[in-house]
Amino acid sequence: MNANSLFYELLEEQVKKLDDSIDQSIPFHKFSLSYRLKKRALLKAYLKTLNNSDNFDRSYRKLRFYQRIRIALLAAITALLLTGASIYVTYLIGGMKAKMYSDHSDVFSLDDENAPEFIEDNYRITYNLEGYEHIIVDNDEILYWEMYENETDRISFSFSPKSLYKNARLNTEFSGIEKITINGTEMLYFETENGYQCLVWDHGDYIFEFEFTVPFQMAEKIIESIQKE
8 A cells, every 4th residue: 555545545534534523412512504514525525536636636735835825924924913013004195204003103204304403483373263262382492382272173283393203103093094185285184083183294394283173174274374474
């Protein structure tokens, strides 16, 4: 008896045992219909190949090859998770690069070679926001941040030197990133967990951020009203 004959004899015996076990009552377990069908199909496929063992051997080897590929992919993904590596999607939006992970995004300014390291200009909202309380949260050499609030809405505008955007982290976990264009300027758009809409864009020497709860059309008009004093 050669090796192939012994292999197929042992395989036939194991498959027969497996098929016989389908109809046996096993405590605390019940085989599903799909399990029964798959095992019976395997048995039938094997019986059909008894007279063409080379074909069966090639099919078996092919199956084993694809199984090894799947195992290799699973091992690679597991290794990434165990080593703390993360999978991200890269966006290029108006002079910025954003790497979107599952729970945040890292944003990098790409065109900052000739940009000032500190704030040298003043940009302000000129849109009429009568009825809103105006609060200047921060005003120094690396950040200007002002807010407008009333009983229902909030508007936040800030800008910083590009040097602070060599690796800025944004909370994009709940919406992901979109690219939109306002008045010819590409902007990075996302929404926060509490429903605020956020825009980030390269304004030349600085990176602007705008957060709002007002209707989008109103937000567009406010953004268009931002001027250098």
